[in-house]
Amino acid sequence: MIKLYDYYRASSAYRVRLALNLKGLDYQSIHVDLLKGEHHGADYKAINPLGTVPYLIDGDVALNQSLAIVQYLDNQYPDTKLVYGDAATQANIWQLALLVATDIHPFGTPQVWKKYLMGILDATQDQADAWINHWLTRGLSTYETMLTRSATQSEFSCGDAISLADICLLPQLYNAHRYKIDLSPYPNLRRIEQNMLQHEAVLKSTPEAHPEAPEELEKIHA
Ligand SMILES: N[C@@H](CCC(=O)N[C@@H](CS)C(=O)NCC(=O)O)C(=O)O
Structure with a gap:
């Protein structure tokens, strides 16, 4: 299943939740508490060197920029296109x-x-x-x-x-x-x-x- 490193109030993670839910994709949200500074810790940096949320893992694909994540989801799961048109x-x-x-x-x-x-x-x-x-x-x-x-x-x-x-x-x-x-x-x-x-x-x-x-x-x- 797709994993999303996430924080409820982080706006770039909110973007990715919107893309996943609009496409009807199941995912597991893994909470990274930004208020407690969990994203600055070595454990999280070992996963995502940028030390931010969102971070998405889908099989062998791991991405840390929300726009790149949405573009990936749009190509990989093209139902309900989010970048559409001419x-x-x-x-x-x-x-x-x-x-x-x-x-x-x-x-x-x-x-x-x-x-x-x-x-x-x-x-x-x-x-x-x-x-x-x-x-x-x-x-x-x-x-x-x-x-x-x-x-x-x-x-x-x-x-x-x-x-x-x-x-x-x-x-x-x-x-x-x-x-x-x-x-x-x-x-x-x-x-x-x-x-x-x-x-x-x-x-x-x-x-x-x-x-x-x-x-x-x-x-x-x-
Ligand atoms: N360009 C990145 C920005 C990611 C980002 O800055 N995320 C914020 C939450 S919205 C974050 O993790 N901030 C941690 C901090 O500022 O300490 C993206 O689009 O994913």
């Missing part, structure tokens, strides 16, 4: 997915804001929060502008089927709610979020539905 549509899916994965997400990870900004550069919690807020707002407003320019009112980012772009967007919106970002200027993003949350496979992938999530976890996507 060359232009596929490129659009990738540009939106990469906007989230490379231009928003990395700035908000604990190894950046907590370990480096606060731990090494001595930033205060307020400065770290302002940093996270800046990159999130800049990225989400760019995403909204790009959707507005494409002038479609489709259900999801790139058409009427969920794509890799949407499975990157949804966890980032989850983070935006956590950081109390005002999403009212982004009607397209809010529409896509609501449309996604209509799907059973999506609800099954949320942090709130994760078997390791604590009872008291704030309800955002539940």
Whole structure:
């Protein structure tokens, strides 16, 4: 069975849970407690040298980048394609997915804001929060502008089927709610979020539905 090294609130692991559940694949989730720092330990680094989640093992295949994992799953298990359409549509899916994965997400990870900004550069919690807020707002407003320019009112980012772009967007919106970002200027993003949350496979992938999530976890996507 596919194994996923996972943490309920990690947004890149949330992306992979979405891909697995949308494709209807069975998997075993192995909990790596990021709050306790389990990902920094030698035992976990021996498995995944990057020391992050997600990490996916499927037979002889072992991968540590969420986008590479989703592309692998899409090729290996092609039912419910997440990168679909003609060359232009596929490129659009990738540009939106990469906007989230490379231009928003990395700035908000604990190894950046907590370990480096606060731990090494001595930033205060307020400065770290302002940093996270800046990159999130800049990225989400760019995403909204790009959707507005494409002038479609489709259900999801790139058409009427969920794509890799949407499975990157949804966890980032989850983070935006956590950081109390005002999403009212982004009607397209809010529409896509609501449309996604209509799907059973999506609800099954949320942090709130994760078997390791604590009872008291704030309800955002539940
Ligand atoms: N580019 C990687 C990013 C992985 C990543 O940064 N994961 C976060 C959780 S969302 C993590 O494990 N962070 C640990 C930390 O920041 O200490 C991917 O897409 O999989």
